[in-house]
């Protein structure tokens with residue numbers, strides 16, 4: 001007997017002989033327990049809840065009339081939502097099962113067809129086999145080697161005879177079999193394609209393929225509309241597009257049309273035609289700018305590397321303690337005075353002459369100390385002592401005997417971190433100028449009495465003073481040669 005209908009189950013209040021099957025959820029009468037007959041008599045029985053259902057229902061079961069709500073329609077919508085989900089899962093399963101079966105079937109067919117193609121070619125293989133067997137005479141050979149005691153002598157003679165016969169036919173049989181082999185080689189043009197390529201293309205498509213799409217996204221009708229409009233645009237006679245290309249476009253479009261499901265296509269087309277002339281002009285201008293920049297870059301060729309490995313220490317004081325580090329990755333040369341007590345000079349044994357002009361830029365890394373000089377020393381000098389020749393600019397000190405001739409702006413001598421100065425060398429004009437880079441608002445040059453000798457060859461040089469103790473690093477970041485024109 002069903003558990004629900006045991007003796008503990010209450011009886012109907014209206015029909016005491018019947019066990020209750022329902023409870024009435026609205027409390028609008030005195031009787032809560034209702035039986036089968038009640039449901040026939042009660043004109044309003046929409047609030048009946050089956051006792052059996054209540055006791056047996058699972059977590060995911062949604063009653064159509066419980067709990068009491070102002071709008072029971074909500075419950076049927078909730079039910080619908082669950083139904084939607086389970087339908088979707090079922091749909092995915094069925095669709096994939098079908099797809100998998102079709103793909104497997106199609107692959108099987110391809111496999112069979114490919115194998116059949118090879119088998120059909122076998123007629124030619126059968127031919128060679130026949131010719132081989134004719135020349136080898138395997139059957140006869142089998143017959144002869146059936147040697148028994150009583151016929152041994154005779155059989156051995158036969159065998160000897162047969163082998164010698166075949167040896168005599170050696171040349172002829174070689175020719176026959178070679179001909180057959182040549183024939184068959186003509187047919188060995190089939191080979192397997194790289195299955196991995198095919199596999200990868202399928203795998204890639206699978207990865208891109210999403211079987212689920214958002215309902216709110218584009219429909220295939222919308223995508224078809226896009227295709228039509230694109231066709232119209234591409235096919236515009238002004239474009240001179242071949243029909244075969246449009247055909248190719250459409251084939252490809254169909255292949256990937258599912259991708260358009262997720263594309264924002266509501267406003268793919270602008271309200272007015274693009275002005276292609278402006279686009280083209282923009283592009284031309286852009287290319288022109290790039291070309292100009294390239295020419296400029298070429299003119300501004302930084303050739304710091306030209307003076308790599310040319311650093312020499314001056315032969316006075318503690319010059320040999322000044323460090324020169326070439327940083328090829330940053331294309332710079334670092335001149336380091338690592339020791340507070342060090343003073344002296346270094347120069348780069350790279351010849352500067354009147355045939356060219358030179359631009360050199362230095363970057364500072366701190367405020368340095370009391371004084372240092374950047375300038376040129378002449379090749380014929382014996383000491384390379386910039387301090388004595390005055391053919392450079394003094395920094396950190398307002399002494400006007402080292403490039404104290406102010407051409408523009410003020411005399412500048414103080415330095416700070418990241419500041420860059422430019423040195424312009426024109427031996428033909430006997431001048432060295434120092435400028436603030438990149439603004440070029442200040443120009444200081446050699447004093448009249450210390451001008452260069454235009455027939456002399458010079459080297460770039462730095463000199464560190466003695467008085468105040470300091471450490472510093474100066475970077476030579478740029479070197480350029482300009483032909484005299």
Ligand SMILES: [Zn+2]
Pocket residue numbers: 012013014015018034035036037038
């Ligand atoms: Zn009843």
